[in-house]
Amino acid sequence: MSQSSGSEPVTEPLTVADVLALLQAAAPPELAEDWDSNGLICGDPAEPVRTVLLAVDPLTAVVDEAIGRGVDMVITHHPLYLRGTDHVAATDPKGRCVHRLIRAGIALANAHTSLDAAHGGVADALAARVGLLGTRPLCPSPVDPAQGIGRIGELERPTRLRDLAADVAAALPDSAPGLLVGGDPDAAVKTVAVSGGAGDSLLAAAREVGADVFLTADLRHHPATDHLEGGRPHLLCGTHWATEWVGLPPLAARLEAAASERGRRLEAYVSEVVTDPWALRLSTGS
Ligand SMILES: [Zn+2]
Secondary structure, eight states: OOOOTTSOOOOOOEEHHHHHHHHHHHSOGGGSOTTOOOEEEESOTTSEESEEEEESOOOHHHHHHHHHHTOSEEEESSOSOTTOOSOOOTTSHHHHHHHHHHHTTOEEEEOSHHHHHSTTSHHHHHHHHHTOEEEEEEEEOSSOTTSEEEEEEEEEEEEEHHHHHHHHHHHSOOOTTOOEEESOTTOEEEEEEEEEEEOGGGHHHHHHTTOSEEEEEOOOHHHHHHHHHTOOSEEEEEOHHHHHHTTHHHHHHHHHHHHHHTTOOOEEEEOOOOOOSOOOOOOOOO
């Protein structure tokens, strides 16, 4: 028999447990908030994984995409059951997702606030999209103050809020709500705080560290108006999905590189499904 000269050497695939270990090396579970849920949601640790799909939300549309692509594993940012569950019956959408994944032989894991806080995670990715220099955590982790939720840093040169907003809008993936701007559009700005996802609880922290602008998502009327009454930082409010999705491409590259360092091959795809709840935005008035 001839040797398979010229073709790539066959390597053992990674397992679900191996990929989970790579994920947790990139997003250390000890960085997670104590109310959070991070880890393996369904799947057999011993099963092989050649391909993985990264997405923000473990929703039906992402399960459709995973099955359509034929991946072995899905890694989402958000947990499927943040507050636990007492059943996984296919009588509700989450239970149906679990059933469909298991039937298709697809594992599901997540890294949530661990990935928000980690070096190279969601906060760093968002800061990089804004072009921030000299970044440090907005809320340093008690476990490692060099990592933590949010980032604060400086723009290379001062700009106007409206120009920064245009740059940020162009740097984020698009979904219907877009980007909202709070504060004087012509204000000069240089120091910017960022935090992907819901940032209401970080308004005071962003003010305390002296940010001119705070980029986050999910800001409600009263917290935002009360905050703006008190002055800076001005507000940029993106969508929860867009401000967290930016963490996925660097994670995909990191997982592939970590696999390759171990002499294994892993293909990591970033989901193309927009899981923002809002499908359409209309300007109001006549
Ligand atoms: Zn989130």
